[in-house]
């Protein structure tokens with residue numbers, strides 16, 4: 001399948017096309033995804049990637065990115081561990097609308113494509129529905 005350039009980049013992030021000047025691949029962020037079956041997937045991400053991009057790059061099962069981060073597919077929904085909820089950026093209204101529209105949503109659910117990773121999120125733990 002050939003993805004449009006914008007979708008390709010938004011789905012896979014800087015790791016797919018190389019890092020621009022000033023963005024180093026040297027700093028790595030550990031993210032832990034817990035699948036619906038309880039399986040744990042430890043992923044090494046880079047600053048600037050979204051949570052969805054990091055998961056797709058690492059082949060984490062149970063998360064998608066069909067719309068490339070345009071907040072229309074909700075295949076990237078994650079539930080941050082309770083102690084991480086307040087450390088994430090607040091969801092914008094469009095994200096809240098999409099999440100609230102899901103059949104079995106939880107108030108803490110987030111779109112992984114809207115969580116941009118940086119050093120402050122090292123150790124982030126999320127579960128997948």
Ligand code: FES
Nearest residue numbers: 067069071074113
């Ligand atoms: S990738 Fe489609 S809503 Fe996040």
